[in-house]
Amino acid sequence: GAVVSQHPSWVICKSGTSVKIECRSLDFQATTMFWYRQFPKQSLMLMATSNEGSKATYEQGVEKDKFLINHASLTLSTLTVTSAHPEDSSFYICSARELARTPPYEQYFGPGTRLTVT
Amino acid sequence: RKEVEQDPGPFNVPEGATVAFNCTYSNSASQSFFWYRQDCRKEPKLLMSVYSSGNEDGRFTAQLNRASQYISLLIRDSKLSDSATYLCVVNVMDSSYKLIFGSGTRLLVRP
Numbered sequence: 001g002a003v004v005s006q007h008p009s010w011v012i013c014k015s016g017t018s019v020k021i022e023c024r025s026l027d028f029q030a031t032t033m034f035w036y037r038q039f040p041k042q043s044l045m046l047m048a049t050s051n052e053g054s055k056a057t058y059e060q061g062v063e064k065d066k067f068l069i070n071h072a073s074l075t076l077s078t079l080t081v082t083s084a085h086p087e088d089s090s091f092y093i094c095s096a097r098e099l100a101r102t103p104p105y106e107q108y109f110g111p112g113t114r115l116t117v118t
Numbered sequence: 119r120k121e122v123e124q125d126p127g128p129f130n131v132p133e134g135a136t137v138a139f140n141c142t143y144s145n146s147a148s149q150s151f152f153w154y155r156q157d158c159r160k161e162p163k164l165l166m167s168v169y170s171s172g173n174e175d176g177r178f179t180a181q182l183n184r185a186s187q188y189i190s191l192l193i194r195d196s197k198l199s200d201s202a203t204y205l206c207v208v209n210v211m212d213s214s215y216k217l218i219f220g221s222g223t224r225l226l227v228r229p
Contacts, residue, residue: 107217
């Protein structure tokens with residue numbers, strides 16, 4: 001149980017276009033989903049936290065108008081990278097947390113989406 | 119200063135060696151501590167939680183020193199399959215349930 005999927009697993013897009021990444025919890029209800037970004041040889045950096053039905057909370061330095069997050073249902077969150085530029089090329093990973101899961105800090109990670117902007 | 123700091127390595131050790139990783143965290147309000155393992159181009163996977171009394175899981179032993187804000191991971195009898203990046207992770211246990219990741223320590227186990 002507790003499987004999180006991401007789609008696509010990799011994507012190449014041209015500079016200036018927008019890319020949508022989906023994160024789904026397959027066998028549980030994810031009340032909270034987290035979006036991370038990881039550049040080569042660096043650690044995961046939390047971009048934003050999203051709770052189902054409410055606006056995402058972005059970390060300092062993350063542009064909310066550039067990285068649009070929607071968490072419209074308990075099993076799906078999407079991250080849209082708008083007007084992508086080569087510096088947005090990165091590994092984007094989502095994780096999900098289930099309400100009432102013990103322990104409460106436990107997060108289940110998706111397999112990640114590798115974005116390359118040319 | 120980074121919230122969670124680790125030696126990036128790499129640690130290059132022969133099979134069967136014992137290797138130790140250290141980690142320090144800056145937020146004294148941190149409540150929960152973990153070691154994750156991340157293979158190249160993959161998502162992180164939980165290796166073990168770290169408890170105040172220290173805990174062991176097979177060849178892996180984790181220790182926590184709250185006074186020094188220091189966490190360690192010891193791997194005994196290293197296997198080739200242990201080659202990966204080991205991430206030190208803390209949680210402040212506020213309402214956000216955020217995990218804060220260290221930059222990781224890379225381990226290479228050679229035959």
